[in-house]
Amino acid sequence: MRSIPIAPALLLALLATVRAARLGPSRDELATQAFAALDLDALWRAVSHVDLVLAPYYVVAHTASRMVPGDLGLRIPSIAAAAVAIGAITWLARRWWGAGAALVAGFAAASNPLVVELASTARPYALAIAFVALAALAADRAGSTRQWALVAALLVGAGAMHLFSLLAAVPLLLVPAFGRGPRAVRGALAAGGAAAVVLAPFAVAAASQRRQIDWMTAPDPPTALAVLANLVSSPDRLAPDALDLAAWVVVAGLVAAAGVLHVLGRPADGDTDAARLADRSRWMGAFVATLGPWAVLLAVSALGSPSLRTAYIAPSAVGLALLLAGSLHRIVGAIGRRRASVRPVAARASAAPAFAAPAFAAVAATVGLIAAVGLSAAADPREARQDDFAGVAESLTRSAEPGDLLIVAQRHHETGLAAGLARFTDDRRFARDVAARLPGGSQPAVEVRVVVSTEPLRTVRVDGSLDATPDTRPTGTAWIVTSGIPLAAADCAELPQRPAGCAGPAERSERHGGLHLAVVAASTQS
Template identity: 30%
Template structure:
């Protein structure tokens, strides 16, 4: 992911939103603070972060480097999720699939906050899986809270983690721990929501999403061409067969499916009342797609491995052909007077002393 991100990073030009990032981040901190009272409060933490980055060396490449590093981190976190929820081989496949996704590569080279939000959301999901097993939720709450301050729509990740808990059939103790963490995240985000709501005129250009919008997002997550899309869709469907696992244990499909579906669906539904949906706002949902595809590929590979192993071990008698021959057991040689009897083993002869016979010489 890092190699793909830095390839062609200097495009000799910024698009509109990148130019805004560059101009705002080069202002002083008091100037940025005053600006956020009127516009772009939702990107305030990102602008302050980029202010520190551009202080080192202002330029187009440096502007995009944090996004490149965040995308590389996200690919590693996707791999870690796959390794924890399935096995290391599936994690490797999931991380590589994320790295070669055109959608991930596009936002890895953009000087905006979306790649960083994806990294934070994927990291929070990994901490979510760990917290279900350990009962410690503070790291999850901290990471998700910071991610929501990078972009407030990351809070929709809570709506994805709730059905993941339901599919894992966890107990009341886990629900209480998660509920406290979710409440803390929402409480921390309230000031951001109040300020950004007053600035909603900035997104007045958005339109209501349609079924074509949803299909386009699914296409972006699963494959750029018809062949790749079809294969990934089939493998993802196979991966869904393990959506419900043992009680109290989250499964790969049980975590990845809500992550892929719930945040975009929730934002699209809300946008039927007040248009807010843009695919980059829910870029972090992309992490669910390679996990599902890798889980399906792992199931297929495991089934093929078992089939081949059975084919090598078990002789099969076909109709019209004799059954495979079975070698007879070799009888033990008869004892002779004056010498010990012996038992023949494969490659060895073990002397056995019988009553009335002398022991063999050393």
């Protein structure tokens, strides 16, 4: 029975590895790559300007990139962490509700498209999920001071990977502890308090870079619902579609049925009040961990500090898998007790297989529906908003001419845009400029470069007059690369050399996933 977690963990590792090998790096992953390439001293100086909240993860990425170079090497920590998370979820569900529930929780989490996507991404969210799952498992096993100290350490790990992950970790620790008695509650509170003390200075320092998420806006109701729907879909869905809604209808139906049956159904033979309290506490802990982080960040956003993103509530996937498993366990148990109560005593021993089949059919249908949601999200790369740097580079190489301007708009929160463009155009001078500016935080929000050759593409930065750049002649054409947010007049006004139509309508416009390439043909202004 101890081998139960292995199969779901291997499934997740396989799905994530295939996805990681198939897809190129996103803009955020290119930021990870840029920071990970720095030595530790330069890395510390860089995060003092931007991305301080990701500093612990960048140290992990720095180490991984030294051990296994390349994109896959950067993604290995996420793949490994997600596999560990699946194992911990499965093991915890087995401790709470038995082997059947363990398989439900494990395979539901392993097939969740959000978990698979984050597991194959060089960002901290999969590691945060792993720390949350491990903390919940360790708390369920904890009894001694040393064991609660381990729980506190795992909470610190979760917070170091992403502070908002604690919104899912706390209910998974604290609510089930009420079912174990006052001593467990005191242990959970002590572990949480110790973790809070350790993380407080880090949280305060990270809050000093709050302007990094100033681009976020308070979500309207459809966007808020899309973020919640993304727990069984993709972190980049802009709005829930029919499959998203169907998956949530199934989950909500199972949860509601489990709640009603638990309240109205008869207890199992031999169940004590303590056992019922423990079961109720575990189920409620999973329920709060699923919806609580979303509700808290939605409320914070409504109060004036927009913070609601799918990736920020990703650890709720732990609660969702446990909630699904616990709900099916309740439903199957209630049906079993009902049928057994009207059968002869001799037939009760064989009652379980009769309702195991429909239960497993429900599990298979739910997991299949969630997987279908993920496939639909991956089918259209434009909807998934995968950053197509290769497409931008191809357009520039094919159509740009020496003397054209290249305007790169990288807002404060878009630390990977310039690095990605430099990498995929194989513009080594541009790449050196980006790397040299990173430790000092001096990457401009809008940078102007001039194309000096196209075979291969080479650009130089324009700091003054374009006429002072050797071997080029102004063409009056500008290529503007953004993340999809158009340049404003204020952006253009600060450029040392700019086309007159910089912030105006483009002559040609191309969308490459989450990137936007516009061509403006106009005279330049100094």
